[in-house]
Amino acid sequence: MRVSARGDYAVRAALALAARHPATVSTQALADEQRLPRKFLEAVLADLRRADVVRAVRGCDGGYQLTREPNQVAVATILRAVDGPLAEVRGMRPEEVAYVGCAEHLSELWVAARSALRDVLDEVNLAQLASGRLPSRVRRLAAAPDAWQPR
Numbered sequence: 001m002r003v004s005a006r007g008d009y010a011v012r013a014a015l016a017l018a019a020r021h022p023a024t025v026s027t028q029a030l031a032d033e034q035r036l037p038r039k040f041l042e043a044v045l046a047d048l049r050r051a052d053v054v055r056a057v058r059g060c061d062g063g064y065q066l067t068r069e070p071n072q073v074a075v076a077t078i079l080r081a082v083d084g085p086l087a088e089v090r091g092m093r094p095e096e097v098a099y100v101g102c103a104e105h106l107s108e109l110w111v112a113a114r115s116a117l118r119d120v121l122d123e124v125n126l127a128q129l130a131s132g133r134l135p136s137r138v139r140r141l142a143a144a145p146d147a148w149q150p151r
Helices: 005-020 027-034 038-050 075-083 106-121 126-131 136-143
Strands: 054-057 063-066
Touching: 005 027, 005 038, 005 063, 005 075, 005 126, 027 038, 027 063, 038 054, 038 063, 038 075, 075 106, 075 126
Parallel strands: none
Antiparallel strands: 054 063
């Protein structure tokens, strides 16, 4: 899995909003807190607004806030909002790719890999992530002996 800078910034901004929910937080405060470039963050927040993950509030106390409770916003929702589908093969969804010959079952592998990503990213919500109380299945995956080893 590759998480883009856009996806990383979006999740970090959403976590900061979740930590202060339901208060509004200015773009500058989010940028300062998470050490993000403000202009890039503004574009990310616009994507999240279009996906109805956050709303912009105008006025002297304005800023951004989540549109739902933090426990109702999955990490996968945020990543999809800024980066599109969780898994793609040459710009197509795994189920849209067809192979022939000895590679004919490759799309099945790509679909399975997407399913594994969904199992984690759709299960973890902002409230769990902000509190550090990840689902036990996710904690077990992260605690596996080779989970933190680069390959």
